[in-house]
Amino acid sequence: MICDNESNAAAKYRNGIIVTMSGYVFALFGVVIYFKNHPQASGVSAYAIAALPAVPVIAMLGVVGIYLRDEKDEFLRWMMIQAMLWATCVVLATTTVIGFIENFTGFKAPPAYFIFVLYWLVFGLVQGILKWQGRPSDD
Amino acid sequence: MTNRLREMRAQRGWSQAYLAERLEVSRQSVNAIETGRYDPSLPLAFRIARLFDLPIEEIFNEE
Numbered sequence: 001m002i003c004d005n006e007s008n009a010a011a012k013y014r015n016g017i018i019v020t021m022s023g024y025v026f027a028l029f030g031v032v033i034y035f036k037n038h039p040q041a042s043g044v045s046a047y048a049i050a051a052l053p054a055v056p057v058i059a060m061l062g063v064v065g066i067y068l069r070d071e072k073d074e075f076l077r078w079m080m081i082q083a084m085l086w087a088t089c090v091v092l093a094t095t096t097v098i099g100f101i102e103n104f105t106g107f108k109a110p111p112a113y114f115i116f117v118l119y120w121l122v123f124g125l126v127q128g129i130l131k132w133q134g135r136p137s138d139d
Numbered sequence: 140m141t142n143r144l145r146e147m148r149a150q151r152g153w154s155q156a157y158l159a160e161r162l163e164v165s166r167q168s169v170n171a172i173e174t175g176r177y178d179p180s181l182p183l184a185f186r187i188a189r190l191f192d193l194p195i196e197e198i199f200n201e202e
Contacts, residue, residue: 072163073164074168074179075164131167135167
């Protein structure tokens with residue numbers, strides 16, 4: 001039964017996002033501290049450590065994928081897909097514009113991980129709007 | 140597509156929550172279908188029709 005109670009898929013999704021977001025923050029701080037203390041770090045191990053914050057980010061995409069696979073309510077799935085499409089479009093449009101500006105002017109583009117932040121900001125915003133629009137009316 | 144879901148639910152004195160429970164979907168889904176924001180898939184439309192014991196075309200109209 002789904003009704004007003006959170007579905008199993010939604011609960012799993014919420015927990016997964018909390019874990020991966022926490023992992024991201026933890027990994028990011030860890031890597032920043034590591035490179036502050038090891039400014040001479042180089043080679044394969046430095047690349048591997050630098051890429052560590054990407055692991056929970058990739059896992060977050062997996063959490064979304066698992067939600068889309070497990071959620072039985074088609075409308076909730078549709079809302080998630082709408083948010084993903086909007087986020088993808090905004091990120092592609094923004095990075096394309098920034099890319100051209102950077103190419104032809106002296107503008108310094110934000111770091112590449114800005115894409116991740118922008119994607120989830122738009123994703124969260126669209127989800128909020130859709131939920132607000134779809135709030136159940138009084139019977 | 141338009142539908143008569145709200146009207147038929149009201150005729151039976153059912154709440155959105157009750158209908159959602161019977162259809163095994165969220166209340167948000169029922170609201171989205173009733174307000175025309177979301178057109179249900181064919182399997183869900185069949186479930187709705189079976190629940191109201193009506194043919195699909197008496198509930199959903201192509202417009």
